[in-house]
Amino acid sequence: MINQKHFEVIIVGGSYSGLSAAMSLGRSLRQVLVIDSGLPCNRQTPHSHNFITQDGEKPxxxxxxxxxxxxxxxxVQFYNGVAVSVIKKESGxxxxxxxxxxxxxIKILFATGVKDLLPQISGFAECWGISILHCPYCHGYEVKKEKTAIIANGDMGFEYAKLISNWTKDLRLLTNGKSTLTLxxxxxxxxxxxxxxxxxxESVAHENGNVEQIIFKSxxxxxxxAIYFRPPxxxxxxxxxxxxCELTEQGLLKIDFMQKTTIAGVFASGDxxxxxxxVAMAVSSGSFAGASINSELIQESFL
Structure with missing residues (x-):
């Protein structure tokens, strides 16, 4: 039950980055509201890796x-729901x-993540985060030396293949159409x-999200x-x-070294x-964003 309407900081997004920021701000004695719908992007992933003290734990x-x-x-208080509108006022x-x-x-932190745009390939979405992977640092060890496919083309495909070859030599690059690789x-x-x-x-055959075969239109x-894929x-x-708030060329929120967006009073952290x-990077950026927001509130109180 939320017992107040005004806060020093509202955090939109209560996953790893938002919670990390909330802890930093809570320890700074700030009045904080975390608004979250409870649907993190990695909810289908069975295990989280490469996060010290939590390696192999369920997300x-x-x-x-x-x-x-x-x-x-x-x-720190929590509100289970979705933020649908925001207005900048003179006071916040x-x-x-x-x-x-x-x-x-007074301040807002967006820790709202990004939405992966998956290809319309039968079976793909069911395997995403389980056996279709984006990051070898997060999941490569678990499928090391296994028969692996990479879905990519051109420069990205070339660089991705080089990277994944560190974990397995049993590789094939699927350009999903005519190759745009250079000679x-x-x-x-x-x-x-x-x-x-x-x-x-054409499709990905799987058993409970664990890929078994890739079937082509031929x-x-x-x-x-395993399959590696970096989605838009x-x-x-x-x-x-x-x-x-401005976006970068990559479609990310543009932030400075203090995680401030291009709109005063608005911060961003995480994906x-x-x-x-x-998860480790999201936690790190959230912790720093919380400290940055607290620092700005302190500075403004001394004006």
Whole structure:
């Protein structure tokens, strides 16, 4: 039950980055509201890796433990819902939720993540985050030395293949259509025995999200244990753009070294503003954003 309408800071997004920022601000004695719908982007991923003290833990367990710890700080409150509008006022910001609740704050932190735009390939979405992976640092160890496919083309495909070859040599690059690799790139991949397949992909056969075969439109099939893919994405929440926050060429919220967006009083952390997507990176950026917001509030109180 929310017992107040005005806060010093409202955090939109209560996953790893938002919770990390909330802890930093709670420990700074700030009045904080965290608005979250409870649908993190990695909810389908069975295990989180490369996060010290939490390696191999289920994402839901990490977030539940984090929320319990943040809830210890009495100045931090939680609202389960979706923020649907935001207005910049002279004294700060007004946020309205889907249920019609209105809250105000001096500062806003958007820790809202991005939305992956997955290809319309049968079986792909069901395997995403389980056996179709984006990051070898997060998941490569678990599929090391296994028969692996990479879906990419051109320069990205070439660089991605080089990267993944650190974890397995049993690789094939699926360009999903005519290859746009240069002759030199093709020759280098062939030298390293990385097969290039230009057939278009029809579907991914799987068992409970664990990929078994890739089926092409030619009806050819290959058996693999894992697939790597870097999807395009868009901002999960459009409210920062409504406020006028600028985006980078990559579609991320543009922030400075203190994680301030291009709109005064608005900060961003996590996947919506950093390219390195992992739980550890999200936690780090959230912690720093919380400290940055607190520092700005202190400075303004001394004016």
């Amino acid at each position: 839901q367990v990490i977030s539940a433990k984090a929320k319990l710890q943040v809830d210890f700080y009495e100045t 910001f007004e946020i309205k939720t889907e249920s019609g609740k209105v809250f105000t704050a 030199e790139q093709t020759q280098i991949l062939q030298k390293h025995k990385i097969e290039i397949i230009e057939d278009q992909i 009806q050819a099939k290959i058996t693999v244990k 994405y868009e901002q999960h929440c459009k409210l920062p753009e409504v406020l006028g 919506n503003s950093i390219q390195a997507r992992s």
